[in-house]
Amino acid sequence: MSVMVRNNVRVTGRPDGRPMVFAHGFGCDQNMWRLVAPAFEDDYRVVLFDYVGSGDSDLSAYSPERYSSLQGYAQDVLDVCAELGLTDAVFVGHSVSAMIGALAAIREPARFGALVMVGPSPRYIDDEGYVGGFSAADIEELLESLDSNYLGWSGAMAPVIMGNPDRPELGAELTNSFCRTDPEIARRFATVTFMSDNRADLSRVPVRCLILQCAQDVIAPVEVGRFVHESIPGSELVLMRATGHCPNLSAPGETIAAIKAFV
Amino acid sequence: MSGVEDDFEELYEHAPCGYLSTLPDGTIIRVNRTLLELTGYDPGELTGGMRIQGLLAVGDRIFYETHFSPLLAMQSVVREIAVDMRRADGTRLPVLLNAVMRDDPGVIRFCVFAATDRREYERELLRARQRAERSEAEARELARTLQRSFIPPALPEIPGLQVAGAFRPAGRGDLVGGDFYDMYETAGGWALALGDVCGKGVDAAVVTSLARYTLRAAPIREPSPSAVLSALNRTLLRERAGRFVTAVYGQLAPVGHRFRLTLSLAGHPYPLWASGDAVGEIGRPGNVLGLLPRVRLSDVDVDLAPGDAVLFYTDGVVEGRRDKEMYGEERLRCLLGASRAMGAAGIAEAIVNEAVAFQSGLPRDDIAVMVLKIPS
Known part of the structure; x- marks a missing residue:
């Protein structure tokens, strides 16, 4: 199984341009970048992919052991970089992917020239002297919420959809056709994401770093954005007018402008 | 209006x-x-x-x-x-x-x-499903544990002879099957057994267990491989096991730099012997065990020389199918011939891998193999 198929890698833009890799967070797939990525295709070699277990990745490549920590997801990023021979890439990571990008850059600094973190959080659960925004009980509640919302995934339909990737109309009849994933994998990804603690890694990020912080983001509150900014030496923090956790969808123009100003 | x-x-x-x-x-x-x-x-x-x-x-x-x-x-x-x-x-x-x-x-x-009532109902369904998934996982774990007990954790170290065994359960390994193998030291050398109990599931597992410990205990009283298999036949009938068993049983005794293998077959595929450039079957056919009160079994001696390899296997190897085509004994002979220069473990691995790959990674039946190899 090639990495290109395994991670549903899509490469567009200028073949000789500087690489720009967009990575989705927990909850969806590379569709999250559909309003942002095209704006960079004139100047950059744009790379989109799905983590194993998300989107149209090869679910059979998922292993609970490999993906039991964010390092497993960072390995997906490094595998994609190696497959495409990327160096000096701009890595744009949304949500948990901001930390995944940081881990990947720490492991193989030569691959990356800059890191754009959209709504990052190094730890979601409150700790002594640290406000992450959530308690352990909140995360337990999220897992229950995931259990109640299989989002168009049913045992009967899944094989039909997975077995016919060339016939999307089979999936289109489902109520919520985007961001569909195996609920068991989603649950594990949620646990890995929200139980992670990467505060100690921040000071080791070896590349230029931009932090995009939204207003009223319940997932990654502004205090967390400031914490990330203060912990990564030389990083830039941009407080966006956009609200919520997904400026890549709700405010693509502002997101594009902030990334362009940085790179 | x-x-x-x-x-x-x-x-x-x-x-x-x-x-x-x-x-x-x-x-x-x-x-x-x-x-x-x-x-x-x-x-x-x-x-x-x-x-x-x-x-x-x-x-x-x-x-x-x-x-x-x-x-x-x-x-x-x-x-x-x-x-x-x-x-x-x-x-x-x-x-x-x-x-x-x-x-x-x-x-x-x-x-x-x-949606208070509906959500409560859905939560109940979810809990039931989680319970079912847990039970299923437990059953699978139980099947695997039981299956592991049918093969020894390690084979004996024998000076001048390499031995290796390999096992792959059918499908995803959810069902405990009936293939087993064993090898152990006896008074005059070593004994080996490999067999297949008909069927799957708990009932087959009980018989597999019975077969394995009977074959371990029998050599104390029985002098020859055919006598050991006859003893297993008597036990299966006495215990009303209700399932038939195919098996091969062999005794190995060192003779200088060679080994003498004495073996008996009971309704089981012929072991294959690779010697020089030739690969041939060894043993004489005998009755399957657990059906008839009297079985016809015979013992055959084979002298193994340095460089020789002997392969014992269950029918899951040769009866694996790709569409309508069967893997077959001819492919197995060729593979053994081609891999005979490898060590015992290498040969066993090559055979299991090819048999599994032939069936696109999901074998329909259990696969068990044992390989003896006298290094050149």
Whole structure:
């Protein structure tokens, strides 16, 4: 199984341009970048992919052991970089992917020239002297919420959809056709994401770093954005007018402008 | 027509579901009476700058931001999302949300259906499903543990002879099967056994276990391989095992740099012997065990020289199918011939890998092999 198929890698833009890799967070797939990525295709070699277990990745490549920590997801990023021979890439990571990008850059600094973190959080659960925004009980509640919302995934339909990737109309009849994933994998990804603690890694990020912080983001509150900014030496923090956790969808123009100003 | 149903204000305010409209960022701008009644808030309490995220339980808030919002942004409509709303008195109201996003003007409209009973029922179903999944995992683990007991954790170290065994369960290994093998030291050398109990599941496992310990105990009284297999036949009939067994049993004795293998077959595929450039069958056919009170079995001697390899296997190897084509003994002979220069473990691995790959990775039957190899 090639990495290109395994991670549903899509490469567009200028073949000789500087690489720009967009990575989705927990909850969806590379569709999250559909309003942002095209704006960079004139100047950059744009790379989109799905983590194993998300989107149209090869679910059979998922292993609970490999993906039991964010390092497993960072390995997906490094595998994609190696497959495409990327160096000096701009890595744009949304949500948990901001930390995944940081881990990947720490492991193989030569691959990356800059890191754009959209709504990052190094730890979601409150700790002594640290406000992450959530308690352990909140995360337990999220897992229950995931259990109640299989989002168009049913045992009967899944094989039909997975077995016919060339016939999307089979999936289109489902109520919520985007961001569909195996609920068991989603649950594990949620646990890995929200139980992670990467505060100690921040000071080791070896590349230029931009932090995009939204207003009223319940997932990654502004205090967390400031914490990330203060912990990564030389990083830039941009407080966006956009609200919520997904400026890549709700405010693509502002997101594009902030990334362009940085790179 | 009754005039009351022409009154849109009335239709909106007292609709049979809650209505709630927000700005794209979730700020609540309008709610109907039904929603206020469902949630217990006063008029104006929700529309004073509060966001819908604030109405949700914290776990659901994360779900809203990571799933609901992206979905709505991408497809403009989201249906049947199950969340809990927080009522004014702090209690929770399980609801189902449908939403549409209108770009012009930028607004999200929600339908809020109270779903207390349905959600409780769904939670019960979910709990039942989780219990079923746990039981299934336990059963699978039990099957694997039981299966592991049918093959020794390690084979004996024999000076001047390499031995290796390999086993692959059928399918995903959910069902305990009947293949087994064993090798152990005896008074005059070593003994080896490999067999296949007909069928699968717990009943077959009981017989497999019976066969394995009978074959371990029998050599104390029985002098020859055929006598050991006859003893197993008597035991199977006496215990009314109700399943037949095919097996090969062999004794190995060192003779200088060579080994003498004495073996007996009971309804089992012939072992293959690779010597020089030739690969041939060894043994004489005998009756399957567990069916007839008297079985015809015979012993055959083979002298193994340096460089020789002997392969014992169960029918799962040769009867594996790709579409209608069977793997077959001819392919197995060729593979043994081609891999005879390898060590015993290498040969065993090559055979199991090819047999599994032939069936696209999901073998239909258990596969067990044992390999003896005298290094050159």
